[in-house]
Amino acid sequence: MENTPSSRRALLLRVLAMGAAVIPTMWAAAQYLAPRKGASRRLRPLGSIGDVFGSSMTAIVTLPSGTAMLRRNDEGVVTALSLTCSHAGCTVVVRDGGFDCPCHGGRFDTEGRPIAGPPKQPLERLEVRIDNDFLSVRA
Numbered sequence: 001m002e003n004t005p006s007s008r009r010a011l012l013l014r015v016l017a018m019g020a021a022v023i024p025t026m027w028a029a030a031q032y033l034a035p036r037k038g039a040s041r042r043l044r045p046l047g048s049i050g051d052v053f054g055s056s057m058t059a060i061v062t063l064p065s066g067t068a069m070l071r072r073n074d075e076g077v078v079t080a081l082s083l084t085c086s087h088a089g090c091t092v093v094v095r096d097g098g099f100d101c102p103c104h105g106g107r108f109d110t111e112g113r114p115i116a117g118p119p120k121q122p123l124e125r126l127e128v129r130i131d132n133d134f135l136s137v138r139a
């Protein structure tokens with residue numbers, strides 16, 4: 001086997017050519033397989049306000065995209081906050097004064113804003129619809 005600079009150069013060119021062919025294919029496959037954020041979101045019917053909340057001002061609901069916390073205020077305004085951590089997708093735990101993420105120590109305030117740890121983005125607010133006392137959340 002000849003080990004000259006030209007044969008090494010030819011080998012290097014073949015390796016680069018293979019990389020040039022494989023990398024775009026892998027990238028396209030990853031784009032195809034990766035879940036698209038928000039792609040399958042639609043309004044999810046939850047029930048009447050009374051069924052969802054009972055006598056409480058908060059409710060935890062399970063949605064196809066994860067768990068969410070619903071809150072209502074004295075004026076009847078309902079908000080929904082995803083409990084999926086914005087860092088790497090773990091489910092955060094409700095605590096006094098906010099939310100804790102058990103995976104990497106992320107912490108969020110009561111409005112879902114990051115206050116400690118690796119998360120840089122807030123917890124996601126989900127769209128809430130109320131039609132004739134019937135509650136739906138886009139998830």
Ligand code: FES
Nearest residue numbers: 085088101104106
């Ligand atoms: S997944 Fe929540 S802090 Fe990393």
